[in-house]
Amino acid sequence: MSTITVGPLTRVEGHLDIEAEVTNRSVVAAKSSGTMFRGFEVILQGRDPLDAPHYTQRICGVCPISHGMAASMGLESAFGVAPADNGRIMRNLVLGSNFIASHVLHFYHLAALDYIDTTGLLNRAPWTPSWISPDMVRGATASKLVGHYVEALAIRRKAHQMAAIFGGKLPCSPAFVPGGFSSTVTAAKVKQFRSLLAEIRQFVADKFVPDVKLLGSAFPDYWHLGKGCGNLLAYGVFDLDSSGTNKLLARGRYTNKTSGTVAPGEITEYLKYSYYAAAGENRNPASGVTQPQYAKSGAYSWIKAPRYTREVHEVGPLARMWVNRDYQHGISVLDRLTARALEALKIATAMSGWLDQLRPGVRAQTAFKVPAAATGRGMTEAPRGALGHWIEIRSSRIYRYQIVTPTGWNASPRDGLGQPGPIEQALLGTPVANESRPIELLRVVHSFDPCLACSVHTVRPRGR
Ligand code: NFE
Ligand code: MG
Numbered sequence: 001m002s003t004i005t006v007g008p009l010t011r012v013e014g015h016l017d018i019e020a021e022v023t024n025r026s027v028v029a030a031k032s033s034g035t036m037f038r039g040f041e042v043i044l045q046g047r048d049p050l051d052a053p054h055y056t057q058r059i060c061g062v063c064p065i066s067h068g069m070a071a072s073m074g075l076e077s078a079f080g081v082a083p084a085d086n087g088r089i090m091r092n093l094v095l096g097s098n099f100i101a102s103h104v105l106h107f108y109h110l111a112a113l114d115y116i117d118t119t120g121l122l123n124r125a126p127w128t129p130s131w132i133s134p135d136m137v138r139g140a141t142a143s144k145l146v147g148h149y150v151e152a153l154a155i156r157r158k159a160h161q162m163a164a165i166f167g168g169k170l171p172c173s174p175a176f177v178p179g180g181f182s183s184t185v186t187a188a189k190v191k192q193f194r195s196l197l198a199e200i201r202q203f204v205a206d207k208f209v210p211d212v213k214l215l216g217s218a219f220p221d222y223w224h225l226g227k228g229c230g231n232l233l234a235y236g237v238f239d240l241d242s243s244g245t246n247k248l249l250a251r252g253r254y255t256n257k258t259s260g261t262v263a264p265g266e267i268t269e270y271l272k273y274s275y276y277a278a279a280g281e282n283r284n285p286a287s288g289v290t291q292p293q294y295a296k297s298g299a300y301s302w303i304k305a306p307r308y309t310r311e312v313h314e315v316g317p318l319a320r321m322w323v324n325r326d327y328q329h330g331i332s333v334l335d336r337l338t339a340r341a342l343e344a345l346k347i348a349t350a351m352s353g354w355l356d357q358l359r360p361g362v363r364a365q366t367a368f369k370v371p372a373a374a375t376g377r378g379m380t381e382a383p384r385g386a387l388g389h390w391i392e393i394r395s396s397r398i399y400r401y402q403i404v405t406p407t408g409w410n411a412s413p414r415d416g417l418g419q420p421g422p423i424e425q426a427l428l429g430t431p432v433a434n435e436s437r438p439i440e441l442l443r444v445v446h447s448f449d450p451c452l453a454c455s456v457h458t459v460r461p462r463g464r
Contacts, residue, residue: 001022001023001028002021002022002273002435003021003121003137004019004020004021004022004130004341004432004435004441005017005018005019005020005386005430005440006018006019006020006438006441006442007019007035008031008035008113009442009445010237010441011109011110011111011113011114011446012110012445012446012449012450012451012452013060013061013062013451013452013454014034014450014451014453014454014455015030015034015035015452016030016032016033016034016035016411016450016452016455017031017033017035018030018032018033018278018423018427018441018445018447019031019033019224020432020438020441021441022181022432022435024192025431025432025434026210026427026429026430026431027427027428027429027430027432029428030420030423030424030425030427030428031300031301031413031424032301032303032412032413032423032424032445033300033301033302033303033413033419033439034301034302034303034411034456035285035301035302035452036302036452036456037060037275037292037293037294037302037456038059038453038456039290040055040056040058040059040195040401040403041118041290041401041402041403042290042292044398044401045398045399045400045401046398047357047398047399048396048397048398049075049078049370049391049393049396049397050075050177050370051398052071052074052075052179052389052391052398052401053067053071053072053075053176053178054068054172054174054176055176056068056070056071056286056389056403057071057171057172057173057176058172058406059403059453059454060451060453060454061171061453062070062102062105062171062383062451062453062454063098063102063382063383063384063387063451063454064098064170064171064172064173065097065098065163065167065170065171065173066095066098066380066382066383067382067387067403067406068091068172068173068176068234069095069176069380070344070378070379070380070382070387070388070454071176071378071389071391072176072177072178072215072374072390073160073378073379073380073389073458074377074378074389074390074391075178075311075368075376075378075391076178076179076368076376076378077232077376077378078371078374078375078393079178079179079368079369079370079371079374079376080389081178081366081367081368082179082244083179083180083181083239083242083366083367083457084179084253084362084363084365084366085242085357085359085360085362086107086180086181086185086352086358086363086364086372086374086446087177087180087181087250087364087365087366088176088180088239089179089244089354089357089358090166090180090183090185090358090364091176091180091181092169092172092188092192092238092239092248092351092354093166093180093230093351093354093355094166094175095158095165095237095238096347096348096351097160097162097163097167097170097351098159098163098237098353098383099343099344099347099383100159100200100204100347100461101155101156101159101160101341101342102383102384102449103208103317103341103343103344104151104152104155104156104159104203104204104208104344104385105156105261106340106376106383106449107151107152107208107211107212107340107341108148108152108208109149109234109447110344111337111443111446111447111449112145112149112211112215113130113193114395114442114443114446115136115143115215115218115219115443116135116136116137116138116142116206116438117132117136117137117138117142118130118132118142118146118282119132119138121142122146122157123166126361128363129232131155131421131437132437133433133434133437133439135219137215137218137264141214141218141327144412145211145214147206148211148244149240150202150267151203151207151423152207152208155199155200155203156198158196158199158200159196159200160199161196162193162196162197165181165191165193165196165405166183166185166189166191167183167190168183177365178368179365179366179367179368180364180365180366181212181363181364181365182364182365183384184361184364185359185360185361185362185364186360186361187360188336190355190360193200193355194352194355195349197351197352197355198343198352199346200408201227201349202347204341204343204344204345205348207348208341208344208345208408209341209342209344209345211341212337212338212340212341212442213338215334215337216334216337216338218400222317222331222332222333222334222443223330223334223335223370224332225331225332225333225429225430225431225440225443225444226312226332226333226336226426226427226430226443226444226447227331227332227426228300228331228338228422228423228425228426229311229312229313229422229425230257230314230331231253231254231255231256231311231312231313231314231383232253232255232307232313232314232315232318232319232322232323232331233252233253233254233255233262233308233313233314233315233319233386233409234249234250234251234252234253234262234315234319234320234322234323234324234381234385235251235262235379235380235381235386235387236249236250236252236320236379236380236381236390237249237287237320237349237380238253238347239382242410248347248350249320249321249324249343249381250322250323250324250409251323251379252323253308253323254311254319254322254323255304255308255309255311255313256311258397259261260322261306262294264284264377264388265284266308266309266405267285267306267307267308267318267388268282268283268306268307268310268386269282269283269285269288269304269305269306269307269404269408269459270282270305270307270415270416270417271304271305271416272298272305272414272415272416273299273300273301273305273413273414273415274296274299274301274302274303274304274305274413275292275293275294275296275299275300275301275302276289276290276291276292276293276299276304277291277292277293279291281416282351282416284406285388285390285402285403286375286377286390286402287400288390288400288402290395290402299413300391300413301411301412301413302456303407303408303411303412303413303452303455304404304408304412305412305413305415305416305421306404306408306412307419308410310415310417311314311419312412312419312420312425313409313422313423314331314385314409314422315384315385315386315406315409315410316336316339316340316384316385316408316448316449317336317339317340317343317383317385318331318335318339318409319339319385319386320338320339320343320364320381320385321343322339323330323348326339326342326343326346327342328436332447333443333444333447334447336447336448336449336455337447340449370393370396371396372393372395372396373393373394373395374392374393375390375391375392376391376393377390377391377392377395378391381403381406382405382406382454383449384405384406384407384410384448384449384450384451384454385406385407385409385410386406386409387403387404387405388403388404389401389402389403389408390403390404405451405454405455406451406455407448407450407451407452407455408451408454408455409421409422410423410448411423411448411450411452411455422448423444423445423448426444426445426447426448427441427444427445430444
């Protein structure tokens with residue numbers, strides 16, 4: 001038996017270590033560890049509730065819009081208001097732009113280089129040195145994919161420009177407010193948005209989706225690798241009206257091979273293997289506690305372990321597309337990549353219809369009053385999966401703020417029952433041909449598109 005540690009594992013957002021025990025060239029146990037403590041839940045305590053959409057967007061430059069959305073929804077639920085239609089639609093359009101930017105970023109700039117022999121194509125830092133393996137695509141196919149890799153950089157820029165038309169700027173849009181959106185709808189903005197969207201959608205349809213298919217044919221084994229826990233969970237996203245229940249991607253769950261609904265009270269977070277004081281063990285985030293404790297005996301991660309009915313669940317594009325019956329081919333490395341690309345196309349297509357629903361000149365925000373005391377919950381989706389913010393207001397200030405992110409679910413450590421997290425489970429059985437270059441582990445981990453900045457939501461210099 002040997003132990004392989006990939007730390008830090010690169011081409012993810014944030015700082016992740018993966019430790020895998022390998023026997024007979026196959027993984028028999030794995031640990032996923034978030035190696036940094038950030039402190040957003042603590043930083044928010046005592047602040048003005050209206051700060052939440054702005055502070056929480058700083059959790060991550062890749063998925064800020066989702067945090068703006070979850071925080072605004074949490075405040076709306078605490079204040080008892082619903083967003084104005086123009087505001088709801090602009091938020092969806094900005095979030096949709098951010099989903100597409102993130103999915104394109106993930107496939108081309110984070111995952112694809114696990115599959116392409118870039119020798120002679122990307123011959124300088126930061127692309128070299130890199131792990132090249134004999135099964136990688138090369139020649140004309142590799143050149144074509146690297147060409148799309150470069151094009152994808154411009155597409156990401158354009159997706160940010162598109163989001164900024166209504167969002168004001170990217171990353172971190174200042175327009176997120178409870179009751180809707182603080183910007184205005186004009187015919188000129190709609191036109192500009194439509195033109196960028198057409199170009200981006202075309203890239204997704206003509207390059208992104210076919211490129212993922214191409215990898216699907218070139219790496220058949222990966223339709224069977226990285227299966228993981230098999231349970232999928234989605235909170236749903238992109239409200240299509242003010243009801244809060246009618247969404248482009250509906251809420252749902254697939255647990256032990258059975259479809260189910262999602263009851264927010266069933267979500268709890270375990271802390272046994274995380275660097276937090278035991279006081280908050282297995283609590284629903286509405287009463288959750290974030291009290292860092294480092295070092296702590298047995299703990300190995302700064303990520304908590306969220307579970308639904310105490311069971312391990314994977315979240316992300318595959319979970320969303322699965323519970324919506326858009327894609328139910330299987331659960332594996334390639335199914336995650338495929339579902340992500342197809343979801344980008346579905347969202348881009350829907351966005352063009354949303355543009356038609358905007359009403360120039362009509363107010364985009366409902367009036368609200370900040371109550372002295374209230375609780376609220378905002379459950380939505382980030383590109384990487386289900387995202388929830390829980391807020392408790394006392395004396396008109398934030399008393400408690402709890403955030404459970406998608407990578408919190410996917411990269412979670414073992415829970416109080418000893419069950420490994422989704423990535424830890426997905427690594428089991430992964431073959432490792434060369435222990436000094438375990439590219440197979442990267443392929444499995446990258447399929448989840450982990451973001452550690454989000455999941456551990458101030459770095460302490462030199463051990464202090
Ligand atoms: Ni930093 Fe994020 C997304 C959120 S992942 S990227 O998507 O929330 O935990
Ligand atoms: Mg949290």
